[in-house]
Amino acid sequence: MKRSKLLILGVCMVFVLSLLAACSQDNTKNNASGASSEPSETQQATGTESQSAKEVKITFFNTSAEINTVFENLFKVYKEEHPNVTVELIPTPIGGAQIEKFQSLLASGNPATVVNLDAGTIFQYKDKFLDLEPEKAKYEDLALTGAIDGALLDGKFIGVPYSAQGYGLLYNKRVVEEAIGGAFDPATIQTRSDLEALFKKIEATGKAPIMIHGADWSLGSHYQGLAYSLQSNDVETNRQFVEDVKNGTADLSTNQAFNGLMDTLDMLKKYNARKSDPLVADYNKDSADFAKGEAAFFFMGDWSWAVIGPLEGRDNEFGILPVPISDNAADYGNTQVAYTEPKLFAIDNSGSTPEQQEAAKTFIEWLITSEASQKAIIGESGLAMPYKNLKVESSNPMSSAIAKYVAEGKTVNIGVTNYFPADWWAKTGASMQKYLVDKLDRAGLTKEIQDYWKSTAGK
Template structure:
């Protein structure tokens, strides 16, 4: 799933990195994909326009700045200034401060939930919706809608589940590993036992609150139904005290699997150390076979020396019935969207911003920056750049087959849901509360939002 504070570093390194670029509103996506042919001449004839870009994908600030320079070369009348935010810093507070001061950024790269929260301040992109539906993979634009409105343009796609180190797993089982062989929780447990018997740690559980609250426990809200609106209704029932989580099969199934992960956790002796770089490195170098994490971890794994070369992903099994929703699907989201200010920006700035975004997601320069330099996936067809993210490529196979859990319900959750419930999950991880206590704390949290 951020998909958030330190989660910005992962769930958006995960979670995260975005870019925009553009030409002019009159250009169609197909025309803009031609590397801006004829656009510079057209734009140069118009007046100078300055855009500001608020970036919450702090890990790639320099990539954005290089793209801004390139775009300015193609369109000398358009200049774009980066408004950076620190990794894991008070990004939302900075955005709110700019908005309150009457000086908001022209373009923002924000979590979808934040755009929804401030939807009255962003431009309705409904007129542009059809052209992006034509460019994007099936369902990608629908998944980016917020209360039915097209307020932000998706530019990355992310997935998570149980990552696996192919070499480590195959050495442990003494043969070729077939990811499809793990269909149930019992299948996973049998595999963990073989790996442990071979002298390797079966799984890495990252103990940070964002991983526990957003990615793991957050699946409870997305597994209720394949329909996001139904999942929103479930959350409303939680707020109104109408749900007993200990009787909910999705919650109990997730927690039964979590108990299995706890038992075989490589960090069992110190589960809250939550050193993301260390956890990722141990997995990448084969010290642990599986890792509950997402494709954004490639930003760390891909840069390591002496790492292994082959990795993949399997769904997190939540029951012993292979047909249950979730057992064959990986979690999927479009964590960041590009949105355009409608509170202070001029019509000229808005048109230039639209053109810039279009260029960013359709041009070879933009796609190469996102896919090759940032190591992210894009929810678009006919891409011109080759992905170097091995894990992201593995996720893409599930996306192409439609085997995904749409976690879009998180766009409608309170900004603190992952931190508050993540703290409860951490208590459960170290045995400070039992299953009943965890369920009660989570239910109590949601009751504080009754009527909101």
Template structure:
């Protein structure tokens, strides 16, 4: 899914990957120390667009800690990343640290170190709920280092011109509140909302909220998915699903793209929102990569939750969706105790030091789920999401880490049919239910 969408700044060549593999000699891969040189660790990176930022960071760390050498194992943007990871494991030369999607860590959970001894420390360093994103199958296997969220982004200028005053995002507590606002925006000749018609947005970001809204306990949400696979769930009787789809009907009604909803031009949709051609946009803070440097855009933006009912107290009406799309995991299949400790020290330095936070927040342009943040972000949208995170007002969407890889494409296609009214609500529910029953092992 496209929970995180970086700008594609370059592609690592196959020749470079081959040379890196050839340079990994037996001594380095087995985790032994290099004599007087101290300990050497390797870092496998799937955030390929920021390879150079990590390289510079590791050079700085080596200057501060001459006895520790960190070698980056880069991957190309958009392909062959997991194949490279698999080849390292198969050859007995696993990376000491791996920067991976949580779902991949789950898949290879037996290869990673249980970080239970580090858990209390990171609970004290991070915002409430952040560590939960690294607890996979009951074990703390991944250290969070970046965060993202999504909901209904808003263009402050457009909204405030429509209401004739200051907009308080907390004033939207229910679906009726949202429709009332949409009517005011429409009355001044503006499009109320932009609904992106791609399968990943509809299947992963929107529909998948129904799985995470079942409970604030992710294990209960996993049980809900298992019940769907067993055919025990009738979605049209599920209040979270029906409430979410009632809101979707509202978004459809006021959609700026309602005349051609499946065009799904991500750059165009993002730019139109940023320039004030729509007041709201169902999307995440990652879209700042498109609109941050856009000429002619508005300056102030924010985010509100997607209301799913007319009861302000219902879970989801005051929370935004939140996840940690990448985690740092430490190898436990071929690394020495010395390397594992060096890995722990490096990770702690990266997420807590001024140098590390500046690299992640300022240079990479990401948001961090940490309390003591020393760097300044230019991402207005991630700052808006961070306000909800700091208050614990988030929907933990970690259940997606356990879902089949094609869930968003398959269910997203059904959502697209519903969006253009080729199927009705009952047919949509039936298609989604049938998909989940087909995934039962």
């Protein structure tokens, strides 16, 4: 009996030990796979580190082509700080086939993770981009008053503004002051006649008064785009004006702002440094010749500092004037410069993984807030950023000049162009080029532009 009890006890102990061994093996397996239902703090930390160390590659489609190299160098810095994330640049040429390249990436099913695109293009393809509403409050805290509202597209936050730009008639201060024999006060130029009188003084010194860059994007988007923005200072009113042009209830041929702008272009053509070959459109050469004093004025924006800033032998002091459209100083546009947040960072939502999207959010925030990025965008490229508490001061005298107009409320809001079709500036810019070389008269130009808009009605 005693022996029998001992035998039973022994069998039970073996059974218990077997169960304990099985449980131990199961726990070991669970811990190894990270599937434990109640991991320790150490296990949680290890899992987080493992997840954060996962390699992620994102691509960056850039249409600020003049600073391709700046972005490439920034991506190397980001890699050093975030070794698990690789950012690859997809560059585009200045003004050339940028939208077509973006479209081809979409069509191929291999879209860029992050894009730096015109707000209008992002609006056109808004269904392809991630809704950034959860990020909005953070950027509102970082940005200057109104900057995020200005970046909204039909009230939606799908793109983060990274630059604020202005354009008009850049001027080389040395050339202008040599022509007038003293200090130049830009406030003295408030009408077309004021500007032409100054041009005549400059021409008398043997210098070209104005450089007109003959590319379709400059003539179509920037110059002609003013016509729609000058209808009023309200974007929605200007959007309605364009709709009226589309359906034929508004006529550009009788529109004061449009005709005033074209009258000014007629005057600019007469004094153009490139009038013997207006369509040569060499952006680097035009920028360099202006910067070194071959022309007193340049119809362009403060973004040209990316080319002008590094030039050897250039002049040092530059400013900007509005493009006057009449001889009545009180007319809207005569004393206001065009100002906008032209480019937005957006995140793809058509082919990117959740991991790529999260990496893209962190990357964009770094581009906006890090000192390394601000040094590159503001200090090196000379762009302005619409944010508070920046760590870097602008090296761009043109941006500084535009900032004065902004501070005084003397700006033209060109936000209406955000809602235009992607091809509007190329199609109507081609008509503007024909007008620049006198292959079209005013009536022909107006008809071609209106025909374009009518062709987009209902789209």
